[in-house]
Amino acid sequence: MxxxxxxxxxGIALFVIEMLTLTFYLLWFGIGAITAALVALIVPDLYLLQVLVGCIVALVLTFFTKPLTKFMRQSKGYSDVIDELVGKQGFVIEEIDVGKNGVVKVGNETWSASSDQLLRKDEMIIVIHRGTTVLEVQKWEGVS
Incomplete structure (x- = not known):
């Protein structure tokens, strides 16, 4: 071959995996691999050049993506879907012990969660704060 x-x-495999994860980590490596394929078409015997061009493309895209996403997040009218979780109700899937993370379901999504109180499985919760990947929750005392 x-x-x-x-x-x-x-490159195509990385694109497919990226579409399944939606993390944007593998997208740049996929573009780097596609670029290496183009270099391999032009100069098939320079293996090191193919690897270097693919890596440089992936690194440059990764480097310039950070300021771009920061700019977009600070633009007027931007709202992060995760921010909308604050105030929403859900329930505990895996028990949350004080100082340890558990798992909650809010809407159709499951999240890692922490709490300053013991929350048992199937207890109703409300999201009071969001971290990067962990929600802070407390027992929901309201009437539904």
Whole structure:
């Protein structure tokens, strides 16, 4: 099999995995692999050049993505979906002990969660704060 085809398969595989995870981590590596495939088509015998160009493209895209996303998050009218979780109700899937994370379900999504009180499975909760990946919750005392 030609080396450009291998690079192409790697790039497509990374794109597919990226679509399944939606993290934007593998997208840049996929573009780097596609770029390496193009280099392999032009100069098939320079393996090191293919690797270097693919890596440089992935690094440059990764480096310039951070300021771009920061700018977009600070723009007027931007709202992060995670911020909308604060104040929403859900229930405990895995028990949350003080100082330890558990799992809650809010809407159709499951999240890692922490609390300053013991929360048992199936107890109703309300989201009071969001961290990067962990929600802070407390027992919901309201009437539904």
């Amino acid at each position: 030609e080396l450009w085809a291998i690079w192409l398969v790697i």
